[in-house]
Amino acid sequence: xxxxxxxxxxxxxxxxxxxxxxxxxxxxxxxxxxxxxxxxxxxxxxxxxxxxxxxxxxxxxxxxxxxxxxxxxxxxxxxxxxxxxxxxxxxxxxxxxxxxxxxxxxxxxxxxxxxxxxxxxxxxxxxxxxxxxxxxxxxxxxxxxxxxxxxxxxxxx
Numbered sequence: 001x002x003x004x005x006x007x008x009x010x011x012x013x014x015x016x017x018x019x020x021x022x023x024x025x026x027x028x029x030x031x032x033x034x035x036x037x038x039x040x041x042x043x044x045x046x047x048x049x050x051x052x053x054x055x056x057x058x059x060x061x062x063x064x065x066x067x068x069x070x071x072x073x074x075x076x077x078x079x080x081x082x083x084x085x086x087x088x089x090x091x092x093x094x095x096x097x098x099x100x101x102x103x104x105x106x107x108x109x110x111x112x113x114x115x116x117x118x119x120x121x122x123x124x125x126x127x128x129x130x131x132x133x134x135x136x137x138x139x140x141x142x143x144x145x146x147x148x149x150x151x152x153x154x155x156x157x
Contacts, residue, residue, distance in 0.1 A: 001088050002110035004142055005117040012086040022080040026065045026087030045138050062092025070100050
C-alpha cells in the first residue's frame with residue numbers, strides 16, 4: 001500500500017516479472033466497470049476514485065473490491081503460490097485479505113516524497129491540462145479518506 005505514484009504498481013510488476021507472482025489490480029476491477037458503464041469515455045483519477053467508493057457503498061462492504069479479486073482468483077483454473085494485489089485503498093480490503101490468506105498475508109507500505117511523486121506524473125498531468133494543484137487535490141482526496149468505503153496500494157502473499 002502507499003500513496004498513488006509511490007511505486008506500488010512498479011513493485012508489483014517487478015515481483016511478477018522476476019518472481020512469477022500473479023498480479024491482481026484492484027483498480028482493474030474499477031476500470032472494467034467504468035468501461036462497461038461509460039463506453040468511449042476516458043475516466044479521470046477522480047472518476048475512478050468515485051466509482052471505487054460507489055462500488056463499496058452500494059455493496060455496503062468496504063472490502064468489496066478485495067472480495068471480487070479473491071473470487072476471481074478462486075475461479076482461476078491455475079493455482080498460484082504467490083500473488084501480489086495492487087491498489088488496496090482501505091482497511092476493509094486489508095481485513096478481507098487477512099481473513100482469506102491468514103498468516104500468508106503480508107502488507108507492504110511504500111513511501112515516496114510528494115516532490116518525487118509529482119516528478120513521476122507531471123508530464124501526464126500536464127498532457128491533460130492539469131496542474132500541480134490538481135495533483136495535490138487528488139493526493140489529498142486519496143490520503144484523507146475518513147470513511148470505511150473510501151480510499152490503504154499493494155499486498156504480497
